[in-house]
Amino acid sequence: MTSVEPGSAEPRRPHAAALPVLEADAIHLGPWLAETADEDAEALARLHADATAMCYWSTEPWVPGDRARAEAYLDAIDDGAKEGDLRQFAARLPGSSALVGWVTLYRIDLTHRRAEIGYLIDTALWGRGLGRRMVGLALDHAFEAMALHTIEADVDPRNAASCRVLESLGFQREGLLRQRWRTGGELQDSAIYGLIADER
Numbered sequence: 001m002t003s004v005e006p007g008s009a010e011p012r013r014p015h016a017a018a019l020p021v022l023e024a025d026a027i028h029l030g031p032w033l034a035e036t037a038d039e040d041a042e043a044l045a046r047l048h049a050d051a052t053a054m055c056y057w058s059t060e061p062w063v064p065g066d067r068a069r070a071e072a073y074l075d076a077i078d079d080g081a082k083e084g085d086l087r088q089f090a091a092r093l094p095g096s097s098a099l100v101g102w103v104t105l106y107r108i109d110l111t112h113r114r115a116e117i118g119y120l121i122d123t124a125l126w127g128r129g130l131g132r133r134m135v136g137l138a139l140d141h142a143f144e145a146m147a148l149h150t151i152e153a154d155v156d157p158r159n160a161a162s163c164r165v166l167e168s169l170g171f172q173r174e175g176l177l178r179q180r181w182r183t184g185g186e187l188q189d190s191a192i193y194g195l196i197a198d199e200r
């Protein structure tokens with residue numbers, strides 16, 4: 001599989017490759033580069049097939065090794081970056097090119113200056129403070145570089161780690177939408193969180 005179109009010097013996903021680099025202690029966020037596209041697709045397929053990580057997701061875990069789905073996912077990241085309504089950052093450990101997670105600002109609305117946030121990190125790295133750091137980096141980017149005013153998150157209220165990450169970064173729980181998702185035959189509620197720029 002190649003990340004460069006045959007007969008062209010253009011990278012296959014130029015908009016995803018143009019996202020900025022955001023660095024914190026112990027975790028870096030950055031673009032989806034052509035050089036790591038194959039490894040990224042493999043890692044995405046693995047991360048999204050992990051039933052523990054996907055436990056509270058609104059979709060079921062991916063079929064293990066679903067490279068075609070991972071490639072389509074990377075294409076959607078590029079489309080979103082091109083359209084301007086999604087910025088999904090690859091998370092890597094400093095000094096390593098291996099993908100260990102991601103953070104997404106999506107449904108970016110520049111009229112109302114708001115977006116939603118989602119994130120995932122490799123279960124092997126849970127509990128080391130990386131989740132909070134990477135979400136914090138994305139928030140800095142959203143409020144400072146993008147001048148957004150409000151960031152929202154939709155979390156299963158049973159997802160204690162995610163709720164804790166948000167609350168520790170200043171998000172307030174603003175409401176509960178009952179039985180909002182139907183995943184694998186199970187109905188899931190949504191806790192709706194919000195963070196306003198002035199409250200950080």
Ligand SMILES: CC(C)(COP(=O)(O)OP(=O)(O)OC[C@H]1O[C@@H](n2cnc3c(N)ncnc32)[C@H](O)[C@@H]1OP(=O)(O)O)[C@@H](O)C(=O)NCCC(=O)NCCS
Pocket residue numbers: 052053054056057118119120121122125126127128129130131132133153154155156159160161162164165168
């Ligand atoms: C949510 C997620 C990114 C957190 O990543 P992480 O790197 O383990 O988080 P951190 O180590 O930064 O921990 C942040 C806080 O959550 C707490 N926490 C972590 N796991 C927890 C758990 N299972 N139950 C309760 N609190 C937990 C930590 O103690 C810490 O709180 P503290 O600052 O009071 O000590 C990770 O669990 C994940 O990828 N989950 C699957 C995907 C997901 O659910 N995404 C959110 C969808 S809205």
